[in-house]
Amino acid sequence: MPSTADDPDGLELELLLEAVHRRYGLDFRGYATASLRRRVWRRVTLEGLQTVTGLTDRILHDPRVLERLLKDLSINVTEMFRDPSFHGALREAAIPLLRTYPFVRVWNAGCSTGEEAYSLAIALHEAGLLERSRIYATDMNEGALAQARTGSFPLERMQVYTENYQRAGGARSLSEYYVARGASAVFDPMLARNMVFAHHNLVSDRSFNEFHLIVCRNVMIYFGRELQRHVHELFLDSLVPLGLLGLGRKEAIQPPEIAACYQPLVASEKLFRRRT
Numbered sequence: 001m002p003s004t005a006d007d008p009d010g011l012e013l014e015l016l017l018e019a020v021h022r023r024y025g026l027d028f029r030g031y032a033t034a035s036l037r038r039r040v041w042r043r044v045t046l047e048g049l050q051t052v053t054g055l056t057d058r059i060l061h062d063p064r065v066l067e068r069l070l071k072d073l074s075i076n077v078t079e080m081f082r083d084p085s086f087h088g089a090l091r092e093a094a095i096p097l098l099r100t101y102p103f104v105r106v107w108n109a110g111c112s113t114g115e116e117a118y119s120l121a122i123a124l125h126e127a128g129l130l131e132r133s134r135i136y137a138t139d140m141n142e143g144a145l146a147q148a149r150t151g152s153f154p155l156e157r158m159q160v161y162t163e164n165y166q167r168a169g170g171a172r173s174l175s176e177y178y179v180a181r182g183a184s185a186v187f188d189p190m191l192a193r194n195m196v197f198a199h200h201n202l203v204s205d206r207s208f209n210e211f212h213l214i215v216c217r218n219v220m221i222y223f224g225r226e227l228q229r230h231v232h233e234l235f236l237d238s239l240v241p242l243g244l245l246g247l248g249r250k251e252a253i254q255p256p257e258i259a260a261c262y263q264p265l266v267a268s269e270k271l272f273r274r275r276t
C-alpha cells in the first residue's frame, strides 16, 4: 500500500500501521486499503479526533485505544451454516473424501465467534466422523475466541440458523443440538469434545499441523494481494497431499502458480483439492 506525496491521507494511514506493527507487533500493513481506511476513520471520529496522525499518537501511548481499533478492524460477522450451499457441498463432496482417513484434522482459520466451527462439528457428527476428527478453530481476535469457547450463540439467531442448516442438507432438527438458556442457545458439549479454539494470526504465525481440510471463509477478502499470497502459501504448506480447502464466495486462490496446485472439487462453492 505505498502512498504517494499527493496522498497525505494514505501516508498517515501507512504511518499508523507501521506504528501499530512496531509498538505492538500486530501487522495490518498488508490488508486491503479501502476497507481499512474506512474503519480507521471511523475510529478517528469515535475518539473525537481530527486526523489519523492524532489516532497514531493516542495508540502509541494508550493500549486501550489500540484495543478499540482492533475491534473495528476485526470484522466478526458470522453465521452457522453461512452460505448453506457451501456446507451442502462439504457434506456431499468433502465428507466422503474425509471418510477415507483414519483420523481427520480440520483447521477453521478465522473462526470468529465459533458458529462456523460448530457447523463443521455438526456435519462431521452426522457423518459419524466427529469421534475421529479434531477441529482446530483459530482467530486473531481473543474476544471472539472467548465467546466461541462458551459454545453458546444468541437464541434469537436460531431460526435463521435452522433454515441454513436445513438448506445445507441437515438431516435433523438443529434444536436437537442446543438447549435454550436465557437469551442463549447453549450447544451440546459433545460437539466441542474434539474442538480446540486457539489464537493464531494468519499474518505472522506459522503452520502448526498438517490438515485434511482447511476452511477459511470471508477472511482474505480483507487482505491485499501480497498478504493473500502469504496465506495461500501457508495453507499449501499446511495441507496433506490431496487435502481440501474451502474459501468464501468472493475469494479465490491466488497467485496463479498456487492456484495451479489445486483442482476444483466444487468450483461454484470455492471448494478445492490439492493436486498432490
Ligand SMILES: C[S@@+](CC[C@H](N)C(=O)[O-])C[C@H]1O[C@@H](n2cnc3c(N)ncnc32)[C@H](O)[C@@H]1O
Pocket: 074, 075, 076, 077, 078, 079, 082, 109, 110, 111, 112, 113, 116, 138, 139, 140, 141, 144, 200, 201, 202, 203, 216, 217, 218, 219, 248
Ligand atoms: C468476517 S469473519 C469470518 C468468520 C467466518 N469464517 C465466516 O465466514 O463466517 C473474519 C474473521 O477473520 C479474523 N481475522 C482477520 N484477520 C485475521 C488474521 N490476520 N489472522 C487470523 N484471523 C483473522 C477476524 O478476527 C474475524 O473473526
